[in-house]
């Protein structure tokens with residue numbers, strides 16, 4: 001009993017001692033010598049400036065890194081919160097790896113400075129919903145959210161549309177249903193493996209009209225016939241019809257040969273959503289094409305302007321040389337009047353040049 005009390009009191013006694021001795025300053029590295037030695041290190045990866053902060057016991061995004069980093073590897077630390085200042089200095093980041101932290105809070109504008117971000121890994125954290133700001137980024141291609149305990153509907157309620165997203169991983173997220181994914185016209189890869197999704201309706205997949213790779217493994221209830229006996233059949237039909245490939249050997253086992261599915265209805269609604277998505281994607285592609293054409297025209301125009309200016313400059317310099325030669329010639333003639341005329345001419349020329357500039 002006495003020993004226990006002593007142990008409980010010991011830290012307080014130590015703290016008391018520290019407070020008493022004013023000259024003693026508490027240095028964190030004093031308690032954890034590794035902390036002071038470990039530093040993020042820089043390297044070149046695929047021609048990009050990368051910084052490796054893997055497993056450094058960091059509790060926040062370091063703010064003393066070079067500002068031109070394009071890859072930030074901060075996997076396996078103990079970062080809990082992300083704030084709108086976290087990445088404000090690092091606007092060049094294209095690849096952001098934050099797996100295996102304890103991230104549970106993401107302030108609204110956190111990712112806004114990362115307008116070039118293409119890939120974000122947030123696997124194995126404590127998120128309950130997708131940080132919707134990520135979907136708003138114009139160049140985002142891949143989002144990894146696997147190993148988070150997402151709330152009902154995957155925390156996607158009210159999440160914005162992404163025109164650029166190509167791959168989304170929601171594996172092992174304790175999902176009981178597919179999140180209400182809005183129009184994702186560029187998504188070709190969806191991973192919802194290791195959840196407990198009961199059913200997926202064709203109209204839930206239809207807003208992802210480019211979907212080609214689908215990982216449904218580990219959702220055994222999808223093969224159940226469901227209340228109406230139609231869920232599995234409709235999903236299976238949609239997947240076949242749209243040439244979606246089920247990954248990792250997953251097979252929907254609807255026992256199509258045993259039952260009659262004629263009462264299950266048609267897929268008119270899903271097809272309509274699908275068509276809207278397709279036309280949206282086509283419009284986006286057209287937009288990109290037009291932008292590219294204008295870009296080319298701009299470059300050509302700029303080149304023409306530069307060439308014309310160089311020609312003008314050349315002509316101007318040549319004229320000046322000729323005039324100077326004339327001046328010498330006139331000077332040699334010792335005709336006072338002509339000399340002043342020539343001088344005047346040069347002066348006017350100089351004036352014009354100044355005005356132009």
Ligand SMILES: *[C@@H]1O[C@H](CO)[C@@H](O)[C@H](O)[C@H]1NC(C)=O
Nearest residue numbers: 106107108109132133158159
């Ligand atoms: C963050 O954004 C969401 C949706 O835009 C809004 O509902 C919420 O109130 C915002 N939170 C803060 C702290 O601004």
Ligand SMILES: *[C@@H]1O[C@H](CO)[C@@H](O)[C@H](O)[C@H]1NC(C)=O
Nearest residue numbers: 163164165166186188284285
């Ligand atoms: C859609 O994805 C393709 C690659 O599959 C990419 O080339 C294209 O830029 C993306 N579209 C948009 C709007 O980001």
Ligand SMILES: *[C@@H]1O[C@H](CO)[C@@H](O)[C@H](O)[C@H]1NC(C)=O
Nearest residue numbers: 146169171191193215247248
């Ligand atoms: C889906 O995600 C899980 C968990 O991250 C992973 O093990 C699996 O390989 C992924 N599926 C595919 C097809 O990449």
Ligand SMILES: *[C@@H]1O[C@H](CO)[C@@H](O)[C@H](O)[C@H]1NC(C)=O
Nearest residue numbers: 263264265266267268269270
């Ligand atoms: C599809 O089903 C809806 C209602 O379920 C019906 O109104 C529509 O006529 C059907 N379309 C076709 C082509 O069978």
